[in-house]
Amino acid sequence: KVDSSIATNAASAWQLLRDERLNEITCSCGQSANICPVWSRAAEFIQPADFGDRAELLLDAAASTQDDVRYVVDATPGGARYLRHLDQRTVYVLHIVRDVRSWTRSEIRRNNSNTISTYSKWRRMNRRLVRDFADFGDRYFRIGYEEFALEPRASLQMICHWLDLD
Numbered sequence: 001k002v003d004s005s006i007a008t009n010a011a012s013a014w015q016l017l018r019d020e021r022l023n024e025i026t027c028s029c030g031q032s033a034n035i036c037p038v039w040s041r042a043a044e045f046i047q048p049a050d051f052g053d054r055a056e057l058l059l060d061a062a063a064s065t066q067d068d069v070r071y072v073v074d075a076t077p078g079g080a081r082y083l084r085h086l087d088q089r090t091v092y093v094l095h096i097v098r099d100v101r102s103w104t105r106s107e108i109r110r111n112n113s114n115t116i117s118t119y120s121k122w123r124r125m126n127r128r129l130v131r132d133f134a135d136f137g138d139r140y141f142r143i144g145y146e147e148f149a150l151e152p153r154a155s156l157q158m159i160c161h162w163l164d165l166d
Contacts, residue, residue: 037065080132092163093133095142097126102146 026032033039041061063072083091100122107118133140141162148155 037061080129083132083136091136091139093136093140094159095129095133095140096145096148097142098145 027036027039029036029038031037038061041064080093083093100119103122104115104118107113107121108115111118130142141159143155143158
């Protein structure tokens, strides 16, 4: 059983801030980012250039939206670059990786690129992430997206065990 006090907020921080379009983008909570309980407060102290330095403040804003928050879950694309700024937090990294074949096929369809360059891109991205996450030791868990999709119960049991949420 997963603890129900998990707060999931804060969609794509770097993109929202980089584009400075809080009023145009919907947060994962379903509200416009400029009225979202997290982003409306976070926008006051986060500037695009210093997001990494202010990541702690963003997580505090996310945690304050509910009582008894034990976890703040962030699925920010490109968010791995900010993990090092979370010194005061215990960070766990769940790395969900798509199979190279399905990812390559989707990229080729979407961008009309060739197979070899697309495969190389997937390989570079995932190698860099594995290298970046190496310092997290047992607080890093990697699972295949397809495995997760095909066996959700078993996958969630493994993840819960890893997080000591049995």
